[in-house]
Amino acid sequence: xxxxxxxxxxxxxxxxxxxxxxxxxxxxxxxxxxxxxxxxxxxxxxxxxxxxxxxxxxxxxxxxxxxxxxxxxxxxxxxxxxxxxxxxxxxxxxxxxxxxxxxxxxxxxxxxxxxxxxxxxxxxxxxxxxxxxxxxxxxxxxxxxxxxxxxxxxxxxxxxxxxxxxxxxxxxxxxxxxxxxxxxxxxxxxxxxxxxxxxxxxxxxxxxxxxxxxxxxxxxxxxxxxxxxxxxxxxxxxxx
Amino acid sequence: xxxxxxxxxxxxxxxxxxxxxxxxxxxxxxxxxxxxxxxxxxxxxxxxxxxxxxxxxxxxxxxxxxxxxxxxxxxxxxxxxxxxxxxxxxxxxxxxxxxxxxxxxxxxxxxxxxxxxxxxxxxxxxxxxxxxxxxxxxxxxxxxxxxxxxxxxxxxxxxxxxxxxxxxxxxxxxxxxxxxxxxxxxxxxxxxxxxxxxxxxxxxxxxxxxxxxxxxxxxxxxxxxxxxxxxx
Amino acid sequence: xxxxxxxxxxxxxxxxxxxxxxxxxxxxxxxxxxxxxxxxxxxxxxxxxxxxxxxxxxxxxxxxxxxxxxxxxxxxxxxxxxxxxxxxxxxxxxxxxxxxxxxxxxxxxxxxxxxxxxxxxxxxxxxxxxxxxxxxxxxxxxxxxxxxxxxxxxxxxxxxxxxx
Numbered sequence: 001x002x003x004x005x006x007x008x009x010x011x012x013x014x015x016x017x018x019x020x021x022x023x024x025x026x027x028x029x030x031x032x033x034x035x036x037x038x039x040x041x042x043x044x045x046x047x048x049x050x051x052x053x054x055x056x057x058x059x060x061x062x063x064x065x066x067x068x069x070x071x072x073x074x075x076x077x078x079x080x081x082x083x084x085x086x087x088x089x090x091x092x093x094x095x096x097x098x099x100x101x102x103x104x105x106x107x108x109x110x111x112x113x114x115x116x117x118x119x120x121x122x123x124x125x126x127x128x129x130x131x132x133x134x135x136x137x138x139x140x141x142x143x144x145x146x147x148x149x150x151x152x153x154x155x156x157x158x159x160x161x162x163x164x165x166x167x168x169x170x171x172x173x174x175x176x177x178x179x180x181x182x183x184x185x186x187x188x189x190x191x192x193x194x195x196x197x198x199x200x201x202x203x204x205x206x207x208x209x210x211x212x213x214x215x216x217x218x219x220x221x222x223x224x225x226x227x228x229x230x231x232x233x234x235x236x237x238x239x240x
Numbered sequence: 241x242x243x244x245x246x247x248x249x250x251x252x253x254x255x256x257x258x259x260x261x262x263x264x265x266x267x268x269x270x271x272x273x274x275x276x277x278x279x280x281x282x283x284x285x286x287x288x289x290x291x292x293x294x295x296x297x298x299x300x301x302x303x304x305x306x307x308x309x310x311x312x313x314x315x316x317x318x319x320x321x322x323x324x325x326x327x328x329x330x331x332x333x334x335x336x337x338x339x340x341x342x343x344x345x346x347x348x349x350x351x352x353x354x355x356x357x358x359x360x361x362x363x364x365x366x367x368x369x370x371x372x373x374x375x376x377x378x379x380x381x382x383x384x385x386x387x388x389x390x391x392x393x394x395x396x397x398x399x400x401x402x403x404x405x406x407x408x409x410x411x412x413x414x415x416x417x418x419x420x421x422x423x424x425x426x427x428x429x430x431x432x433x434x435x436x437x438x439x440x441x442x443x444x445x446x447x448x449x450x451x452x453x454x455x456x457x458x459x460x461x462x463x464x465x466x467x468x469x470x471x472x
Numbered sequence: 473x474x475x476x477x478x479x480x481x482x483x484x485x486x487x488x489x490x491x492x493x494x495x496x497x498x499x500x501x502x503x504x505x506x507x508x509x510x511x512x513x514x515x516x517x518x519x520x521x522x523x524x525x526x527x528x529x530x531x532x533x534x535x536x537x538x539x540x541x542x543x544x545x546x547x548x549x550x551x552x553x554x555x556x557x558x559x560x561x562x563x564x565x566x567x568x569x570x571x572x573x574x575x576x577x578x579x580x581x582x583x584x585x586x587x588x589x590x591x592x593x594x595x596x597x598x599x600x601x602x603x604x605x606x607x608x609x610x611x612x613x614x615x616x617x618x619x620x621x622x623x624x625x626x627x628x629x630x631x632x633x634x635x636x
Contacts, residue, residue: 021300028303046303047331057368058510091250093273093282097305098367100331128250131301133273133282136251174251207249214284215247217300219458261525269535274526288536296535307531311541359542365530384542384555398532405538412543420546427533427541434548 014141014154014202015114017121017209021129021217027105029130033122036156037112042122044130047100054101059094063103066119069111080116081106084123087140087170087179091124093133102132113157114142116168116182121206128214138179139206140170141199145187151195153202167192169199173207176200248281248297256287257295269296270305301398304329304428306365313388313426314373316356324352326360326373329395329428334371336360341375342382350375350387357388357432359424388424391434392441398429400452403459411451414463415444418470443470 015036023041024030030043047060054061066081067073073081088104104126106119120140127134143153147162160166165185172179183192248254257279260266268274271283272295281287285299304312306328314326314334323335336358341350352358364372375385404411404425415421421435421444431448435441447469451462486495529535540559544552575583 028301047305048303049331096273096282096367097331100367128284129300131283131299131303134250135282137249137284172251173249210284211247211249214249218247218286218298265525265527267527267529267535269529270532274528279526290535290537294529294535296532298536305530307533309531310533384540384552401541402532402536402538405533405541407537407539412545416545420548422544422548422552423542425541425543427538436548 011150011152012198014205015156017206019122019125019209019213021125021213027130029126029128029132031122031125031129032109033118033125035114035118035121035154037110038115038118039109040115040119040122041107041109042119042126043105043107044103044123044126044132046102046130046132047097048103050099050101055099057098060092060097060100060102062089062092062094063101064088064106064123065104066106067108069108080119083116083180083182084120087120087138088123088127090179091134091136091138091172092127093135096133111157113155113160114168116140117142117154117170120170120180125210125213128210129217136172136174137207137210138170138172139203139210140168140180141202141206142166142168143195143199143202145185145191145195151191151198153198165191167195167199169196169203171200171203176203246287247285248287249284250282252281254279254281254287254295256289260293260295264293267294269294270307271297271299298399298402302429304398306330306334306362306371306428308362308365310362310365310427311385312360312362312373312428313393313424313430313432314358314360314428316352316354316358318354319352326358328362328371328373328426329430330371332370334362334373336373336375340373341386342380352387357391357393359385359388359426359432361385388432388434391422391432392445393430393432394445394449396429396431396449396452398427400448401425401427401429401431403451404431404448410460410463411448411466414466415447415470418467419444446470 015038018034020032022030023032024043027043028045030041032039032041034040050061054063062085064081064085065073066077066084068077084104084106092102094102104123106123108115108119117140120138124138128137141154143151144155144160144163144167145165146152146155146159147164149164152159155163163185165183165187167184167187168180168182169178170180171177178196187195254272257266257268257272258277261279268279269288271281271285273280273282279295281297283297283299283301285297287295288298289295306312312328314328314336317325317327317333319325320335322338324338325333326336328334338344338349338352339346340363344350358373358375360373360375361377362371363374375382377383377385403409405427412423419435419440421433421440423434423444424432431445433441433444433448435444447466450466450469451459481491481494481498485491486498532538542552543556544550547553
């Protein structure tokens with residue numbers, strides 16, 4: 001019984017998140033990020049020199065690569081890469097560095113469910129630590145409807161085997177606008193709305209995670225200051 | 241400099257700055273931008289304030305973005321006609337005219353070779369043109385600028401460079417007690433050190449690199465241990 | 473053209489001979505609109521900046537008031553340390569520091585009048601001398617000036633000046 005209780009609890013909770021900044025030494029910012037057993041490494045470079053064919057005088061050129069755990073990227077990975085790129089392009093303040101290139105690399109280390117959301121969150125953390133200029137940070141959340149018709153937030157791979165439908169949402173940190181919606185399977189519009197609400201609520205937790213880890217990276221004194229600030233006015237990233 | 245360190249995230253409105261702007265002119269440093277009458281952060285990190293009216297975000301960064309007036313260390317890459325191309329760690333190579341050295345004339349060119357280190361000032365930095373450097377001040381004097389001979393060179397985060405260059409930074413003073421040395425710190429995250437022997441120079445470099453992860457608060461503590469690192 | 477959607481002339485019409493001037497005008501309008509759209513962001517920003525309380529400063533060094541990063545300690549590079557000292561003194565006193573003197577002002581003045589500028593000292597003395605003294609000096613000077621004039625080479629002439 002106790003085991004099912006834990007499973008019950010985990011259905012509306014995100015799996016545990018961990019991150020390690022600057023795991024790589026030769027890029028401008030990198031992060032090893034895990035959500036449960038799903039692990040990715042994301043790295044950014046920028047602003048760097050751009051090839052003339054991609055040069056734009058209005059804003060920086062964004063390059064995004066997604067590499068699977070082994071082998072070359074196939075169609076599935078290309079789709080994921082395009083989705084990441086679209087979200088990054090929305091968040092990046094590209095006009096800050098015209099005639100330059102921003103490069104984001106995401107390397108999958110272990111896919112145990114919710115890889116789309118995990119890759120997006122890792123890319124966001126990498127951009128934060130790499131000092132790329134952003135309009136806002138963003139958080140992606142994955143949620144499924146299982147065969148019993150229950151919603152499972154941030155599912156593990158074995159929970160997704162008999163899913164009815166799968167959803168990935170990405171939200172921005174300022175207005176909470178939707179940046180990305182990916183759905184698969186059959187569902188009712190009411191279910192969609194419910195899941196969007198659940199995911200939105202979960203995104204706040206991810207933003208909190210970002211802030212906490214950036215603060216930690218900037219030293220313990222900063223962390224304390226941030227903690228007192230958070231205590232006084234609740235949830236700053238969503239509030240603005 | 242005040243040490244209030246509240247972490248701000250990209251997109252967040254910075255109301256402290258907006259309030260301050262109501263009564264006086266405000267200088268917005270890197271990491272902050274103005275959207276109409278709002279002040280919004282573009283980078284994640286502690287918000288810093290310097291009296292009377294300067295605000296900026298002290299985010300972690302390794303990539304240098306040139307800004308006019310910065311003192312940087314560059315590596316000469318090539319000679320292109322009247323210019324030398326210098327790698328300063330930014331998106332583009334910077335250029336420096338052969339006339340931008342003390343006592344240089346058309347006949348008397350400075351003797352620079354690829355691989356030489358330059359301690360130079362950024363004369364011109366603009367998103368649309370390549371940065372330009374000089375090795376003389378406005379009086380045509382060399383001052384502290386110029387080629388760095390011998391010594392040991394390494395790269396670090398921009399934050400470490402800035403940390404060392406704060407007025408009254410305890411780290412350099414702590415190292416002075418250990419040995420005589422000479423140092424050049426570029427705000428582009430490059431450091432060059434030189435002491436009397438190779439052994440001392442390398443020890444010095446190691447000691448400085450241990451500061452990489454130090455916050456402003458921890459630095460005093462680490463400085464106490466620097467002598468231990470030097471010996472190792 | 474009061475309507476919101478601008479009526480556009482078709483290319484066929486614009487290519488007609490009598491429409492050449494209109495064609496140029498339309499092309500110019502298009503160009504203007506494009507460039508306005510291109511720079512609209514920047515222009516707005518700058519125009520707003522001019523009357524706002526914000527100044528953008530992209531340099532960390534200036535914002536944080538960082539010191540120059542070229543330093544030397546305990547005599548590693550004396551030339552550099554001297555520059556640092558000068559700078560420090562300037563910052564503290566806001567005045568140029570006194571350079572160390574090997575010779576006092578008094579000595580300098582004496583030496584100057586004794587060796588370097590006898591001519592100047594004489595002319596100045598003449599100005600302040602009384603008539604009596606002036607005459608006396610003149611008579612003193614006379615024997616020298618009444619030396620038999622003879623031709624001298626310029627270089628020797630210089631030496632002579634020093635002697636006198």
